[in-house]
Amino acid sequence: MFAADAQPADYPTVKALEFIAKRLEEETAGRLAMRIYAGAQLGRERDTLEITVFGGLDVNRVNTAPLNPIAEETLVPALPFVFRSIDHMRAAVDGAPGQKILDALRPKGLVGLCYYDSGARSFYNAKRPVLTPDDLGGMKIRVQNSDLYVSMVEALGANATPMSFAEVYQGLIQGVIDGAENNWPSYETTRHFEAAPYYSRTEHIMAPEVLVMSLRRWEKLSEDDQELFRRIARESVPVMRDIWDARVEKSKEIVMAGGIELVDPVDKAPFQEKMQPVYDRFVSSKLRPLVEEIQAMEVPGV
Template sequence: MILTRRVALATGVACAGLAACGQADRPLYAADAQAIDYPTTKAVEEMGRLLDERTGGRLRFKVFGGGQLGPERDTLEMTIFGGLDLNRINTAPLNPIAPETLVPALPFVFQSVPHMRAAMDGEVGRAILESLEPHGLKGLCYYDSGARSFYNARRPIREPDDLRGLKIRVQNSDLYVSMVEAFGANATPMSFSEVYGAIAKRVVDGAENNWPSYYTTRHFEVAPYYTLTEHVMAPEVLVMSMRRWRKLSDEDQALVQQAALDSVPFMRNLWDARVAEAKAAIAAAGNEVVTIEDKAPFRAQMEPVYERFVTPKLRPLVEAIQATEVPVA
């Protein structure tokens, strides 16, 4: 990874601050690009609270939420080079670093949210986290990022052919572009902040995202058709700089790891509450929500995507996810 001038300056300033504080008594610095009241940011704060409580204040956090330290790609570089201790990051910026992180973002690789959680909490999830270590990152745990589904302003989507010809906004990702094009739709990479206006002006017909994002961005006002394809359930990842991790004692490493794992159910409870709130609001708005009972026809359209992105090295991870059993509630 090339250290940009901007990130180099930020990292240098951060490292200088750390040195001034002294390694023994300074807090662990953590970043999250999401807002300070977002479930992931609150979960990082909860992890810090747990560490503070369990160590009598010896290990504590200072969390920079709301993108205070820049976008995720910048804070990721800072974490790798030691300017940040911890970082909540989306899987997309990690894909060029560790190809294994692409696997949880594959369309329809998970059957459901409980299946995703079981797989990521198990051996396959740990294997993906461990793939980050040679690249300067210690993967600690996964947070939810929701189940992404299609919404648009033109028509309800009940089968794959209903997507054909629609212009769908996607993230600037080869994987997402390939996925949408495999449905016969026109993928349009675009900044998330531009989506509302683009749908309202018919620059694009729709987009895809989870329940809370569909609601809080008010995209539901301009795209009244929401189809629960739940095609991608890629989780978020909480990582720690290996430079900082190696400076911890074995005992402190165990404390940090356990506090991270203990923050996961806290985050998921917050996330599930947000999903329920969004569902109720969309129902009250009168939008047409289409539930897809049989996703096999949609999944079948993804064969060219898997052929392109699933290398022989990644295939065992995909198969391990598919073989993961969902615990009975």
């Protein structure tokens, strides 16, 4: 089988795919094998996802964003503040709500296997500490080319500026944008912390990654092999998360040593209160029960 991941070879999701490939070969004595193409060798996620739906690619690790036009249920875990914490997010996607979202992919030609972490996104900028939404007022904040992200930032009173991720550092240096939002490893590895030293731990979005298989390829597997692949995929989740958690801590240490000003904790309530227009726009009557199920979940320690 052939698997794609747009992330570089040392990224935690790629390491998880390597775990799956190794276990597949071990448990089938080489009868099943998987070749991994990392670093966007086969194209951008939106492109490889389309190929996967049509059966030209067997396995694919993608973010929820390119899945949104395929199955609207995948929009739910990308909603701002739908999760209270990383533990809440993991419990939700590993549980019944997450399975409902994965099940929604099957009629679209994809088999959802499991979720990987993509971190908690927070705001950072070059101007001032952000303690409340008012502090974001008037700032030009880079966002992904996503209506949801644009709506979220504008609801907080900032000016949403869609921009390629590769252009963010230069944009910060030149003053084209005042800030952006992302997780700790992205903030660190891109050196954005040098240009935007005010980091506020809002953790407003915790959208996970999703591992999918082409339904056409899935149906060619025996029932035993399907169960084997699903089990190994799920076993790869804690492997990925251990690597991810270690990477997050390392990135925190690097940026803190670099002299950033960290606002932590942040009172999230004022930010959450601003999200009603976003939910009104993006949460349909079909999605509302799923959102409420996630929000009502009781997670120990959360």
